[in-house]
Amino acid sequence: MPACPSCNDANTASVFRKNEFPYHRCRRCQSLFVDLKMGDKAVHEHYGEAYYESETLAEKGRRGYPSYRASYASLTDGFRKKLDFVRKYVSGGRLLDAGAAYGFFLKGAEPHFEGEGIDISNFAAIVAQREFNVRVKVGDIERVDAPDGSFDVVVMWDIIEHIIRPIKALTEVARVLKPGGYLFVSTDDASNWLPKLLGKRWWSLGAPMHLCHFSKRGLAIICERAGLGLPAFFSDPREYTLPEIIKHFGVSYESNFLKSIGLTLEKSLVNKFVVRMARPEQFIAVIQKPAT
Ligand SMILES: [Zn+2]
Helix, strand or coil: CCCCCCCCCCCEEEEEEECCEEEEEECCCCCEEECCCCCHHHHHCCCCHHHHCCCCCCCCCCCCCCCCCCCHHHHHHHHHHHHHHHHCCCCCEEEEEECCCCCHHHHHHCCCEEEEEEECCHHHHHHHHHHHCCCEEECCCCCCCCCCCCEEEEEEECCHHHCCCHHHHHHHHHHHEEEEEEEEEEEECCCCHHHHHHHHHCCCCCCCCCCEECCHHHHHHHHHHCCCCCCEEEECCEEEEHHHHHHHHHHHCCCHHHHHHHHHHHCCHHHHCEEEECCCCEEEEEEECCCC
């Protein structure tokens, strides 16, 4: 059995296979992870245009955002709330957005932080620079091109589940954070009742993009292993339009029927109604690097 990527315990159990990917659950920390037998390059190749803009360039078997560009307004609203949350802890300074995509969070953070982004996707980094005028470098979070203690804040919004070697990535985050600096992580809790109830039908499963679904306990253990502090956990309410929810289900479950309903509703008045909800499995973790 493969060892747990979050707590490194070898006591893991095979739970199911989905789209040929074997999933294991750690008996110690309850994280759920894929036993990945692909190289980095094969994984990273999935983050092209088809991942961010899947409704215009659907390729079978590749799932991502219906249209990241079209979600600008709702994502920006959500990121504004996350920025307010971050600023309760740190009001300014240097900020690294790890997994910045098109740079929407960085754009909103510009009045308060000197920000820069890193993303594995060359496509996303080009869109960030050309369309949104935000500095996003192409690179792996395992190797950030910055001296020790460069940043006051690192944010990882919905990215930690994508990372092939999360312990290496978080150790690098700990290196580039200043002593006393803060890391913010948003992700899903795989030990929550809802993912456990849904099993292999849980919408967040999406290998080879989503690889390790942490539990809160697993995240606490890996943060400590990486030289960071213990996380504090908060709920993560987000805003969605009904067509967005339907389109996301269409992409997650590869249903053209749902995708077309979503696209039709998007052009109707229904698109004006925004639902604010916190999925029970979603959370934000705040982690402070020890000051000494
Ligand atoms: Zn574990």
